[in-house]
Amino acid sequence: xxxxxxIGAFLGHRLGxxxxxxxxxxxxxxxxxxxxxxxxxxxPGQTTRNAPMFGPAGHLYxxxxxxxxxxxxxxxxPEGRGAAVLLRAxxxxxxxxxxRALRGLAADAPARQIARGPGxxxxxxxxxxxxxxxxxxxxxxxxxxxxxxxxxxxxATGPRVGITKAVDLPYRFWQEDSxxxxxxxxxxxxxxxxxx
Numbered sequence: 001x002x003x004x005x006x007i008g009a010f011l012g013h014r015l016g017x018x019x020x021x022x023x024x025x026x027x028x029x030x031x032x033x034x035x036x037x038x039x040x041x042x043x044p045g046q047t048t049r050n051a052p053m054f055g056p057a058g059h060l061y062x063x064x065x066x067x068x069x070x071x072x073x074x075x076x077x078p079e080g081r082g083a084a085v086l087l088r089a090x091x092x093x094x095x096x097x098x099x100r101a102l103r104g105l106a107a108d109a110p111a112r113q114i115a116r117g118p119g120x121x122x123x124x125x126x127x128x129x130x131x132x133x134x135x136x137x138x139x140x141x142x143x144x145x146x147x148x149x150x151x152x153x154x155x156a157t158g159p160r161v162g163i164t165k166a167v168d169l170p171y172r173f174w175q176e177d178s179x180x181x182x183x184x185x186x187x188x189x190x191x192x193x194x195x196x
Contacts, residue, residue, distance in 0.1 A: 002076040003030035003085045003173050005145070008153045011090060013125045014140040021099050021125055023090035023115060026153075027174040027181045029160045031073070033083030037171075039163040042082025052133040053082045060141060062122075062132040069119025070127045074136065074143065088161075088172070090115045091180040092124065099124040117182040153178075 012022030031040035033053065041050040041063065052061040053075055061073040061084045073084035092099050092114045099114050100107060103124050115121040127141075136143040146152065154176040159167055161182070174181045 002074075003028045003171065004155050004157075006074065006085055006087075006143075007155050007173055007175050008146045008150070010093075010144040011087065011125065012094065012142045012144070013127070015098070015126050019098050020094055021092075021102070022094040023092040023099075023180075025087060025090050026178045027087075027089035027172070029086040029088055030171040030173070031084055031086065032171075033077050033081040037166055037169070039160065039165045039167075039169075040082065040084075042084075046082065050082070053084050054080055055133065058135060058137050058143075060127075060131055060134045060136060062127060062129055064129060065119055070122040070129060071118040072122055072125075072127050072131075086118055087121055088118045089174070089180055089182045090121055090125075091178065102126050112179055116180060 006025050006028050009025045010022060011025055012020060014020050031037055033040060033042045037043060042053045046054045049063065052059055055075060056079050057076050059075045061075050062070055065071045071086060073086045075084050077083035092111055096111055096114065097107065100109055103114060103120060105113060115124045131141060134141050155173050156176045157170045157173050159170060160172045
């Protein structure tokens with residue numbers, strides 16, 4: 001499955017001012033395009049919003065979550081299939097100061113706060129809806145596989161996060177023991193917030 005192979009890949013973005021931000025992918029979620037996955041944006045068929053999912057592999061599918069966050073996916077099947085992998089978290093490696101600024105974090109904010117979760121990742125990488133459909137093979141946004149000979153990370157799998165359909169499918173993959181993975185793990189729930 002492509003999703004597992006993305007763990008350990010390097011995601012980079014050359015920003016408009018020439019600075020470069022990037023990091024190693026440590027958490028993803030797969031969304032199938034074969035009609036069996038009701039949580040996939042492509043499940044109801046092609047629309048204006050999800051059209052890049054049905055395009056060629058190696059392109060970006062970006063969408064707005066909760067009207068606030070830009071989340072990004074890697075399109076990973078032949079044209080017409082509508083499958084993509086949501087990038088959920090990465091280990092920041094290039095220009096952490098700029099990534100903090102893009103996130104609106106203080107200069108001394110812990111690096112773990114930069115890109116844990118898909119909305120934070122999108123913000124830290126400077127992604128916008130204008131990049132929807134962009135190539136990951138050429139251009140300012142790039143995705144690079146692990147270097148030949150580089151040890152593959154140990155990958156864990158479990159249910160996806162924040163969905164209401166097909167929640168039991170183990171299509172979430174993350175690098176085991178990585179401090180950069182988003183804080184939600186299978187079998188754990190958010191602590192209840194205290195009411196004022």
